[in-house]
Amino acid sequence: MRSFRDRDRDPALRARRWAGGLALALVLPLAGCATGTGTDGDADSGRPGASSTAPAPSATAAPEVRAQLRVDGDVRQYLLHRPPAPAADGDDGPRPLLVAFHGRGADAAELRAKTRLERAATARGMLVAFPEGLGRGWGAGTRATKQRPDPGLDVRFTEALIKHLVRTERADPGQVYVAGFSNGGSMALRMAAERPALLAGAASVSGQLPTGDAAVEPTGPVPVMVVYGADDPVRPLAGLPSPPPDPKEPILPTRSARDSAAAFAAAGGAGEPVTRQQKGYERTVWRLGKAASGGSRRPDGTVQLLVVDDAGHTWPGSTVPPPEGFGPVSRALDATDTILDFLTGPGR
Secondary structure (H helix, E strand, C coil): CCCHHHHHHCHHHHHHHHHHHHHHHHHCCCCCCCCCCEEECCCCCCCCCEEEECCCCCCCCCCEEEEEEEECCEEEEEEEECCCCCCCCCCCCCEEEEEEECCCCCCHHHHHHHHCHHHHHHHCCCEEEEECCHHHCCCCCCCCCCCCCCCCHHHHHHHHHHHHHHHHHCEEEEEEEEEEECHHHHHHHHHHHHCHHHCCEEEEECCCCECHHHCCCCCCCCCEEEEEECCCCCCCCCCECCCCCCCCCCCCCECCHHHHHHHHHHHCCCCCCEEEEECCEEEEEEECCCCCCCCCCCCCCEEEEEEECCCCCCCCCCCCCCCCCCCCCCCCCCHHHHHHHHHHCCCC
């Protein structure tokens, strides 16, 4: 069997892997483009004066736009989906917001095509932001590297993006969620671990908490769902404590999927978990303690681990074929609806 490094770094394989994502980006054109300019002066959005380029919301605002936000001297890109404008007599209040992180080597359009998160979220009246990672990746761990000398850069960018969308798109600061796939799933877990008071929930597919000298430790209670393929050949269910070295983008060591979920349960004062076998997957649930410190917005929430049978390093329920060597896609579970039900539901 080819090693993870060989699969991930073979030039020909990488070209085939992301050609599909590029093609999908071309056949899914944007409905609108960013045209306006503004300034976001939140002091903790990175360095003072994060500037933005994005259209102001209105009754005729385009449902999808590409926009920019300058944070820490970098111009960061994101793709934003808006739900339909309410009727004249409808509810025009704040909207829930989901920030969705793509995997390493991918981009916002690839994640959108893989997950169809914008369709499911729009049906729930949610805004969805797909940010673009620098170098097509995310700093999901706390270790500084030559490629990412500032390991906190993406955390600050995400904070700035959320605050910007609260101000410009009427995102509800009490209903902000993050999700992601693979390296993006680990980024979502890092945000939940380090900024639990900012979020009402988080979900990760094929992503784990970094460990070792890149360790990320949960710091407070927040509902979290981890969805993982039982047969993941890229980032094993049991974690990757000693990944192979890579000169281009170091692969971080990680905990197992179960240990990642259990760390959030412990930070949330959860009791013993309950595991049940369901059709096509196993669900383990920890119920967060109501007396947990940190001011959880969902004291009745849960941490959940879903281990999906016959699934690889893939998004369960996706209709987009995965790259070669990533393993099968499970049809027993629709990860998109499962995640959104978990994030916006009662946290059962």
